[in-house]
Amino acid sequence: MFVGLVSLEAAASFSPGSRSILRDIGSNNADQKDNALELNATNFDSVFQDSPAKYAVLEFFAHWCPACRNYKPHYEKVARLFNGADAVHPGVVLMTRVDCAIKMNVKLCDKFSINHYPMLFWAPPKKFVGGSWGPKQEKSEISVVDEWRTADLLLNWINKQMGSSYGLDDQKFGNLLTNISDQEQISQAIFDIEEATEEAFDIILSHKAIKSSETSASFIRFLQLLVAHHPSRRCRTGSAEILVNFDDLCPSGECSYDQESGGKDTLRNFHICGKDVPRGYYRFCRGSKNETRGFSCGLWVLMHSLSVRIEDGESQFAFTAICEFINNFFMCDDCRRHFHDMCLSVKTPFKKARDIVLWLWSTHNKVNERLKKDEDSLGTGDPKFPKMIWPPKQLCPSCYLSSTEKNIDWDHDEVYKFLKKYYGQKLVSVYKKNGDSVSKGEVVAAAEEMAVPTNALVVPVGAALAIALASCAFGALACYWRTQQKNRKQQIQRR
Ligand code: FAD
Numbered sequence: 001m002f003v004g005l006v007s008l009e010a011a012a013s014f015s016p017g018s019r020s021i022l023r024d025i026g027s028n029n030a031d032q033k034d035n036a037l038e039l040n041a042t043n044f045d046s047v048f049q050d051s052p053a054k055y056a057v058l059e060f061f062a063h064w065c066p067a068c069r070n071y072k073p074h075y076e077k078v079a080r081l082f083n084g085a086d087a088v089h090p091g092v093v094l095m096t097r098v099d100c101a102i103k104m105n106v107k108l109c110d111k112f113s114i115n116h117y118p119m120l121f122w123a124p125p126k127k128f129v130g131g132s133w134g135p136k137q138e139k140s141e142i143s144v145v146d147e148w149r150t151a152d153l154l155l156n157w158i159n160k161q162m163g164s165s166y167g168l169d170d171q172k173f174g175n176l177l178t179n180i181s182d183q184e185q186i187s188q189a190i191f192d193i194e195e196a197t198e199e200a201f202d203i204i205l206s207h208k209a210i211k212s213s214e215t216s217a218s219f220i221r222f223l224q225l226l227v228a229h230h231p232s233r234r235c236r237t238g239s240a241e242i243l244v245n246f247d248d249l250c251p252s253g254e255c256s257y258d259q260e261s262g263g264k265d266t267l268r269n270f271h272i273c274g275k276d277v278p279r280g281y282y283r284f285c286r287g288s289k290n291e292t293r294g295f296s297c298g299l300w301v302l303m304h305s306l307s308v309r310i311e312d313g314e315s316q317f318a319f320t321a322i323c324e325f326i327n328n329f330f331m332c333d334d335c336r337r338h339f340h341d342m343c344l345s346v347k348t349p350f351k352k353a354r355d356i357v358l359w360l361w362s363t364h365n366k367v368n369e370r371l372k373k374d375e376d377s378l379g380t381g382d383p384k385f386p387k388m389i390w391p392p393k394q395l396c397p398s399c400y401l402s403s404t405e406k407n408i409d410w411d412h413d414e415v416y417k418f419l420k421k422y423y424g425q426k427l428v429s430v431y432k433k434n435g436d437s438v439s440k441g442e443v444v445a446a447a448e449e450m451a452v453p454t455n456a457l458v459v460p461v462g463a464a465l466a467i468a469l470a471s472c473a474f475g476a477l478a479c480y481w482r483t484q485q486k487n488r489k490q491q492i493q494r495r
Contacts, residue, residue, distance in 0.1 A: 196298025292382035
């Protein structure tokens with residue numbers, strides 16, 4: 001009987017940090033096909049410590065126990081979804097097991113008060129580090145899994161804990177659904193939203209696309225939207241900085257783009273999302289081929305994530321800002337022409353935030369539908385991410401009232417709820433935990449005030465625009481900040 005068995009395949013789906021550890025403990029058994037990681041007293045803490053997964057299932061078993069042997073295929077069926085190179089939902093749940101019939105694990109099993117086999121526990125991986133469990137323990141972040149006897153029961157139990165809808169059948173879609181059906185994957189999209197925002201700005205600069213008062217106004221409107229509702233705090237801050245300085249950078253719509261102009265105040269000196277963006281790659285929007293997905297995917301995700309953050313009173317403003325931005329600055333002729341037509345087809349002004357969220361969703365689906373036909377006939381799509389009407393049923397079962405091959409009857413209230421959650425809470429929550437790298441030095445004082453991480457209307461964008469049109473070229477907000485900045489500069493000079 002060997003000790004410390006870990007499948008290399010299983011290890012492959014985890015982060016580089018955890019990979020090194022898993023490689024060490026798996027090195028003596030490369031043929032092992034199991035996807036659940038078999039742990040022992042030596043590697044137990046380090047594997048859980050290093051795991052990027054949100055939750056872990058820990059099964060205590062004994063290799064001599066016939067019931068455990070019969071249960072193993074069920075457990076493996078679930079493990080296959082989350083662990084291993086072919087996992088459909090990699091890295092979401094770490095599936096592990098410990099053999100209590102091995103001498104070195106006896107103390108470990110004692111710590112968890114194992115009195116029958118198999119016995120399953122559930123917790124965020126880090127809670128297992130140095131962890132223990134006892135039946136009399138009142139408050140524990142480690143829970144006993146009480147519905148586990150079949151793969152279906154176990155997965156249902158996991159779904160209940162996570163509010164997810166993973167299915168054992170998900171595997172039949174292979175990698176296709178790893179980016180789209182997995183609720184956890186959307187958290188990666190915050191990186192792509194930053195990337196796409198900065199890439200859009202870079203493209204505007206390299207094409208010198210702000211060239212008239214009309215394009216200036218359109219750029220400002222979009223910036224105002226970003227200042228108020230970009231899901232990344234540092235992009236809100238960066239947008240605010242550009243907005244504040246805009247009348248210096250682009251007097252009368254004539255922008256100075258680069259250092260050649262001699263001045264320090266050129267648009268090139270600014271970054272919307274910080275100096276280390278763009279990073280040059282996408283995560284959620286990464287295609288399986290070099291030429292697919294990436295920026296245009298990031299742009300869609302940016303627009304959806306903005307749409308779910310706006311308030312009722314801003315919906316028409318946001319609609320106009322998005323339509324104009326795409327029309328003026330998305331350098332794909334076909335795309336912007338089609339999109340512009342769809343914008344023009346809206347005859348009644350939007351009154352509710354729901355209107356723009358659902359309009360953008362259905363517009364995106366119209367694009368998907370059209371592109372699906374093109375890509376299917378020309379073979380130009382990404383084979384791992386074929387276009388589809390979205391969200392698929394696995395991702396939002398309640399969005400579907402009924403569906404046939406040709407027609408889907410949507411429950412729009414459910415779609416709206418789903419989009420708010422998917423592009424709203426999921427993106428913000430993970431970003432706050434892992435990615436908040438605002439540089440205080442770069443923060444404009446007024447932008448700091450705005451950058452509260454809520455969905456509340458922090459900038460009266462619509463009002464700012466109305467005042468801006470009437471009295472100030474670049475928005476009341478920008479005027480206000482500029483005045484404040486000038487006052488501050490003057491105060492410093494006087495000292
Ligand atoms: P995308 O379509 O880029 O979608 C990104 C992600 O958004 C998906 O992975 C999914 O998670 C989610 N998603 C998908 N559908 C929806 C939906 N309905 N609502 C909410 N979220 C959804 N390409 C052309 O060849 N011709 C065009 O005319 C064209 N027009 C475009 C117009 C705009 C405004 C944009 C931003 C892009 C356009 N593109 C066009 C590019 C095209 O839409 C895709 O972005 C590109 O093909 C990459 O596709 P993707 O598989 O990454 O998914």
